[in-house]
Amino acid sequence: MTTVLVRFFTPILVAIALILSMQVQKVHAEALVIGLIPEQNVFKQTARYKPLGEYLQKKTGVQITFTMLSRYGNIIDHFINKKMDGAFWGSFTGSMAITKLGLRPVARPLWKNGVSTYHGLIFVRKDSGIKSVEDMKGKRLALVDRATTAGYIFPLAWLKERGVTVHENYFREVYFTGSHDAAILAVLSGEADVGAAKNTIWDILSVDNKRLASELVVLGKSSDVPSNALGLSSSVSDKTAEALRDALLGMDSYPEGRKVLDEFGALKFLPTVEEDYKPVFDMAEKAGIDLKNYTYENK
Amino acid sequence: MKLKIIWLLSSVFAVFVIGSLLATSHVATTTEELDRLLNLHKIENMRVGLVESIRTVQADLHLARSPIPVNLDSIIRNASHLEKASHTCAGCHHKPELMNKFYKIEKLVRDYQQALSFFITASADAERIGRLDINAVLIGEELLALTEELSLSASGKLDRMTAVTLDEIKNVRFILLITLAFTVFVSAIMSLNLIRSILTPINQLMVGTRRITEGELGHQIEIAEKTEFKELAEDFNSMSTGLKDVYLRLEQTNDELSHEMIERKQAEDQRRDLMDQLLHAKKMQAVGVLSAGISHEFNNLLQIIQGTADLMHISMDKADPAYGRVEAIQSAAQRGTNLTQQLLAFSRKMEVAPVAIDVNTRVGQAKSILEKTLPKNIKLETLIDCENCTVLVDQSSIEQILLNLALNAGDAMPDGGTLRLITRRVPASEVPATVGIASDCALIQVTDTGHGMSEETLEHIFDPFFTTKEVGAGTGLGLSVTYGIIQTFGGMILCESSPGEGTVFSIYLPLVEGSAVATVCETRPAAAQSNVGETVMMVDDEEAILSTGRDILEDAGYKVLIARSGEEALEIFKKQAGEIDIVVLDLGMPGMGGRECLIQMAQLDPTARILISTGYGIDGNEFGEVELSYMGLLPKPFRLKDLLEAVDKGLGRA
Numbered sequence: 001m002t003t004v005l006v007r008f009f010t011p012i013l014v015a016i017a018l019i020l021s022m023q024v025q026k027v028h029a030e031a032l033v034i035g036l037i038p039e040q041n042v043f044k045q046t047a048r049y050k051p052l053g054e055y056l057q058k059k060t061g062v063q064i065t066f067t068m069l070s071r072y073g074n075i076i077d078h079f080i081n082k083k084m085d086g087a088f089w090g091s092f093t094g095s096m097a098i099t100k101l102g103l104r105p106v107a108r109p110l111w112k113n114g115v116s117t118y119h120g121l122i123f124v125r126k127d128s129g130i131k132s133v134e135d136m137k138g139k140r141l142a143l144v145d146r147a148t149t150a151g152y153i154f155p156l157a158w159l160k161e162r163g164v165t166v167h168e169n170y171f172r173e174v175y176f177t178g179s180h181d182a183a184i185l186a187v188l189s190g191e192a193d194v195g196a197a198k199n200t201i202w203d204i205l206s207v208d209n210k211r212l213a214s215e216l217v218v219l220g221k222s223s224d225v226p227s228n229a230l231g232l233s234s235s236v237s238d239k240t241a242e243a244l245r246d247a248l249l250g251m252d253s254y255p256e257g258r259k260v261l262d263e264f265g266a267l268k269f270l271p272t273v274e275e276d277y278k279p280v281f282d283m284a285e286k287a288g289i290d291l292k293n294y295t296y297e298n299k
Numbered sequence: 300m301k302l303k304i305i306w307l308l309s310s311v312f313a314v315f316v317i318g319s320l321l322a323t324s325h326v327a328t329t330t331e332e333l334d335r336l337l338n339l340h341k342i343e344n345m346r347v348g349l350v351e352s353i354r355t356v357q358a359d360l361h362l363a364r365s366p367i368p369v370n371l372d373s374i375i376r377n378a379s380h381l382e383k384a385s386h387t388c389a390g391c392h393h394k395p396e397l398m399n400k401f402y403k404i405e406k407l408v409r410d411y412q413q414a415l416s417f418f419i420t421a422s423a424d425a426e427r428i429g430r431l432d433i434n435a436v437l438i439g440e441e442l443l444a445l446t447e448e449l450s451l452s453a454s455g456k457l458d459r460m461t462a463v464t465l466d467e468i469k470n471v472r473f474i475l476l477i478t479l480a481f482t483v484f485v486s487a488i489m490s491l492n493l494i495r496s497i498l499t500p501i502n503q504l505m506v507g508t509r510r511i512t513e514g515e516l517g518h519q520i521e522i523a524e525k526t527e528f529k530e531l532a533e534d535f536n537s538m539s540t541g542l543k544d545v546y547l548r549l550e551q552t553n554d555e556l557s558h559e560m561i562e563r564k565q566a567e568d569q570r571r572d573l574m575d576q577l578l579h580a581k582k583m584q585a586v587g588v589l590s591a592g593i594s595h596e597f598n599n600l601l602q603i604i605q606g607t608a609d610l611m612h613i614s615m616d617k618a619d620p621a622y623g624r625v626e627a628i629q630s631a632a633q634r635g636t637n638l639t640q641q642l643l644a645f646s647r648k649m650e651v652a653p654v655a656i657d658v659n660t661r662v663g664q665a666k667s668i669l670e671k672t673l674p675k676n677i678k679l680e681t682l683i684d685c686e687n688c689t690v691l692v693d694q695s696s697i698e699q700i701l702l703n704l705a706l707n708a709g710d711a712m713p714d715g716g717t718l719r720l721i722t723r724r725v726p727a728s729e730v731p732a733t734v735g736i737a738s739d740c741a742l743i744q745v746t747d748t749g750h751g752m753s754e755e756t757l758e759h760i761f762d763p764f765f766t767t768k769e770v771g772a773g774t775g776l777g778l779s780v781t782y783g784i785i786q787t788f789g790g791m792i793l794c795e796s797s798p799g800e801g802t803v804f805s806i807y808l809p810l811v812e813g814s815a816v817a818t819v820c821e822t823r824p825a826a827a828q829s830n831v832g833e834t835v836m837m838v839d840d841e842e843a844i845l846s847t848g849r850d851i852l853e854d855a856g857y858k859v860l861i862a863r864s865g866e867e868a869l870e871i872f873k874k875q876a877g878e879i880d881i882v883v884l885d886l887g888m889p890g891m892g893g894r895e896c897l898i899q900m901a902q903l904d905p906t907a908r909i910l911i912s913t914g915y916g917i918d919g920n921e922f923g924e925v926e927l928s929y930m931g932l933l934p935k936p937f938r939l940k941d942l943l944e945a946v947d948k949g950l951g952r953a
Contacts, residue, residue, distance in 0.1 A: 038420045043412040046375050068371050070419050145422070175427055178420020185413075
């Protein structure tokens with residue numbers, strides 16, 4: 001009789017214990033606010049990251065809330081004002097945050113083309129007649145943001161390499177679109193004559209908009225820098241950080257994770273450390289930017 | 300019935316199912332309408348939300364331009380709602396014009412989002428920002444205008460569909476009611492039919508059972524419908540028929556038992572009657588034997604008295620003072636002789652001479668005598684109805700019987716009455732068993748309307764010396780003699796009587812064909828004559844009789860030889876063969892007795908003449924086989940002249 005009771009109740013008690021432990025784990029799980037930079041149209045960017053956030057929340061039990069930033073460069077301030085716990089940083093903002101805030105890089109995507117990096121592009125309309133820096137003089141330049149590698153640091157460095165040290169005076173108008181797709185579309189639509197943006201957004205737009213390939217031409221290309229990676233504040237517990245890293249790195253092992261990766265445009269996530277940002281540090285140096293003391297304000 | 304029940308229940312179930320399906324179908328239709336209506340309302344809500352979102356976004360737009368726009372997430376959320384709503388609307392409407400409009404809205408939403416994004420994220424001079432602002436606002440306004448236009452169209456359709464759906468709901472309610480009512484009605488009809496199908500045969504069975512209980516066995520039930528009840532009714536009918544058969548067999552058995560009981564009772568009565576008859580016969584036989592013995596003994600005594608008195612009378616002078624006393628002795632001896640004769644007649648030991656007589660004739664003759672004899676207050680009626688009825692009886696005896704019975708009847712009717720003489724032929728089958736005659740009989744009835752007799756009297760009515768008359772009015776031998784005579788002729792007399800209801804004497808005599816039988820005895824010789832020295836041998840064991848007889852015969856001139864037993868008589872008969880002319884032989888003697896002696900004498904000398912002298916009567920046929928030249932009878936006690944006349948007659952001189 002006792003054996004029967006033990007056999008009958010043991011699995012039930014174990015199941016109850018497991019459920020209770022899971023509940024306890026979730027109760028004690030943290031709620032994180034993760035920022036997103038306007039890499040592209042803020043609505044598209046939000047829609048793109050939503051499935052990833054849901055997946056991470058489901059896998060780790062950590063409540064993930066995304067918040068969209070209107071500027072790349074304000075990210076340091078936003079960390080404080082919006083009480084953010086982490087963000088999918090751009091390579092430049094990431095480098096800045098590592099330098100200024102001691103941010104911990106966690107993971108970055110490996111894109112479908114097999115790379116985990118991106119590079120900047122400088123492009124003009126084919127019919128603009130612009131073929132060199134010289135042709136750009138007096139034209140309208142559409143940059144992305146002062147805190148972007150592809151949309152600011154790279155074109156600045158690229159221009160400086162070609163003798164243009166004060167670009168504000170070289171171009172008739174220099175303005176910041178705030179997002180890479182806006183810069184590309186500005187040149188395509190004729191709102192600007194020269195544009196700078198990252199190749200990953202160029203590739204995404206090219207899928208739906210064939211005019212990019214036919215009407216625009218790339219004049220310059222930067223070296224590769226790390227893709228937008230998830231970086232967490234030092235206030236985030238090691239346990240949570242570890243759980244998030246494990247969830248991201250193991251996504252490609254699960255069908256559900258693979259599906260989310262596919263929608264995201266990636267094959268998997270790779271572990272990312274501070275050393276991966278070296279090209280950015282180098283490029284900043286070329287552009288004459290001291291990351292530690294770099295301050296700017298978008299107008 | 301099982302199939303019917305299953306069929307009916309299935310039908311009821313089917314009706315319910317059909318009704319339910321109909322109702323469900325209509326409810327489903329209505330639900331669909333309601334769903335569509337609900338969706339329209341949702342769409343309307345979405346549209347309202349969409350408009351609200353655009354307006355909110357428009358309102359928040361400039362705030363988003365701040366360095367740290369706290370409402371950016373809200374703008375993104377609202378703008379995302381716009382996209383979702385427009386996408387949903389486009390997915391539902393399939394009319395080309397509507398689809399185009401929704402595609403246009405979708406495109407506008409995308410453009411709006413892009414314009415908004417560009418406006419929010421751009422850092423440029425005021426002119427460029429203003430352009431981006433105007434671009435976004437214009438797209439938003441266009442979006443609002445297009446949404447409002449669609450909203451008007453949708454509202455009209457919503458109103459129409461609401462009206463249609465409400466009508467449909469009304470219809471569904473009506474159809475549901477009708478379906479429910481029809482279902483209930485059909486179910487009720489089927490249920491009633493089922494109940495009736497069950498209750499009707501049950502009632503029939505109950506009525507049938509009650510009728511059988513009330514005794515109407517064999518009652519049959521007719522159930523036309525081929526159900527289990529029909530089988531039950533057939534079993535019931537078989538049971539009813541079986542009960543009836545059993546009852547009839549019981550009744551028949553009962554009748555048979557009753558009949559058997561009656562027969563047994565009749566047989567018992569008959570047996571008892573026969574037993575009574577047998578006992579009576581035995582008793583009468585015993586009384587007869589006793590009477591015969593007494594008569595024999597008395598006859599011997601009377602013979603001595605009579606013979607002695609006769610001898611004294613002959614030898615005395617009339618002047619002798621003792622002459623009259625001897626005559627008194629003679630008279631008394633004669634009366635005694637009469638009595639012993641009657642006793643002999645009762646005991647059937649008297650000599651008879653049966654002849655064939657016609658019953659009607661003889662009864663007619665008796666009637667003539669009775670008409671003169673009976674008192675005038677007695678009416679005599681006769682019913683002579685026995686044609687060709689011939690019986691063997693002694694002529695004088697039958698007359699004596701009839702007169703005896705008639706006079707007794709007359710005595711039973713002192714105050715007058717009716718005496719009936721009836722004769723009729725009774726077939727053998729109708730002859731009562733107690734009579735003991737197996738052939739056709741002549742019945743002679745003598746009935747009176749007198750005072751009748753008690754059962755006790757009836758039991759002793761034929762006993763000798765039994766009489767209900769006063770002392771001296773009768774000897775009590777009349778009916779005994781009658782009984783003896785009828786028995787002698789193979790007949791039977793029965794008597795039925797009860798006090799106050801008269802008496803019926805029924806005489807049954809077996810009928811015979813042909814003429815009279817030859818008589819054994821002849822008329823006695825009229826008188827005796829003096830002898831011529833012939834030898835007479837007297838054989839008797841009574842010395843007094845031998846002495847008296849020798850005296851009488853020797854006085855008459857005969858030579859007398861004496862033998863005191865049969866053996867002695869034979870010895871003398873052998874020694875003096877041819878010398879003895881006649882033998883006077885007593886039958887009742889010790890030793891070989893008179894009968895054996897007679898037979899041996901006849902064998903020794905068939906020409907011998909033998910005069911049988913006996914105190915018993917003899918049957919006329921008793922010595923039918925004996926051949927003698929003469930055989931006569933001299934009943935004891937005989938008188939002097941009787942002996943002499945008998946001897947003379949035997950010697951052929953009479």
